[in-house]
Amino acid sequence: MDDDRILERERLQIELIRELDFEELQVEEVEEDSPDYDEDDLAAFRVTSHTRLSDNLGADELIFNPDVASLHTYLGEVEDTPNRIASVDGGTVLKLPLFYLEGVVLFPESTLPLRIIQSSFLAAVERALNQTNAPCTIGVIRVYREGHQFKYATVGTTAEIRQYRRLSDGSFNVITRGQQRFRLKRRWTDVEGFPCGEVHIVDEDVPLRTPRDAFGKLVPVSNLRGRCDSSKMSTFTPHRDTDEQSVANSEESFEGSLTLSEKRLHYSAVDSLMDGWTSSDDDQVVRTSNIQSSAAHSYSSRSIGCSGQDDKNESGNGKSPVSQGKGQKHYRLTSFREKTDLNRFRMAPRAFWPHWVYRMYDSYHLAQRAADLWKQIVGVPNMEAVVNKPDILSFFIASKIPVSESIRQELLEIDGVSYRLQREIELLESFDLVRCKHCQTVIARRSDMLVMSSDGPLGAYVNPHGYVHEIMTFYKANDIALRGRPVLKDSWFPGYAWTIANCATCETQLGWLFTAANKKLKPSSFWAVRSSQVADDMR
Structure with missing residues (x-):
């Protein structure tokens, strides 16, 4: 159903753009020192009429609509593929055509545009479109250079061919969407x-x-050690933090919201976590109880012996038969109370760690934290729609977070939703500087980030030669030198001309500068930096 809604939204947006092609858009005259644009280039401006006006700008000024960039309109018209299938079961083994892409990491639910030119890959697309076991499906693997050799990742993502167009020269324009991770x-x-x-x-x-209902009332075992004294244990009441009490009062029962399979998985994980500690804690409690029991017996004997009675019993132990009987009775009563309290302690609910430790592995709690950080730092796209689906949200953030490709590959290879979310939270909190991979020159800062696509601050685009580039966008960049003149043709952002941008220090191509051909279009310019040329250290 989610896929149908996405496809319907895309169709409506494409139809709207096509309708706008018939609308007239006043294009500003090109100045003499501006790049030369022909009529075909200016026709691309019609797409930019699908914009929204800003209340803070003049009525005649246009704001670029990020939805246009996410449609990859530079590929032209594409048709929906028939006979697509839903996701296959985990553990399934498939034989698929593979696409090795340098500088690209594909995640489930992410869009990947392709331009297929080479004859071998044209045959791969034909095979994928016609195969029976997994129709319209290919495998995408990241390839990277290590010295003079190419290395291949061992974890990739299947991609479903959703739309394609066969051109007159036999090449393909293809739009795919990531589906499932594979090894x-x-x-x-x-x-x-x-x-x-x-x-x-x-x-x-x-x-x-x-489940807060289970853990919210628990006392860490470490807090209970040494509390086997009967006077303490008889008055023992499990405590909880004020914050946790308010959370429990404001939210529904967690146990009630879990499915049967989720409950089994959850309690299995909890049991395995605590099994290694409860037995050792019980042993310590028993030892403590025995010591206290011996001490209590010794103390009661000494107390009775010093009670002023001078009589001695027949065995010469300095105690009268009456006082000896009272001492034995007192010992038996004390021992019974201590055993009863010890049994109560053993039966009491326990957790080895405080509740906040368990929340560190609560996927839903982590998802909310990650979504809040994303909203604070990035903003687009809004993650609220998937905050209750931690697995999907973790892939969304991993696919769009503006970090290097190697870090994103690391995120792809992480098994476990909670561990992936933890790493993403760490990256969102620490991400600040963007450096050149080769010379470590600071190119941009997090505060310079600009979202030019509804997909987020990082996305994949393909050039006419078939090379796919993942780029992150900024409104300002440092130490970058431009090469050549602006070109409007084949622009990934309709209405913007691109100019090659190199690192001013090591002359590596870092990306492009995009400048608006229409001076009324805002932003007037922005930078696109290739994630493959960004250093891993972004602090």
């Missing part, structure tokens, strides 16, 4: 010359939720 078992070259692989679909874990 590459083996790879080979097909007789038609394209790479194939046997992939094992990852069986994703179910996001776990810490």
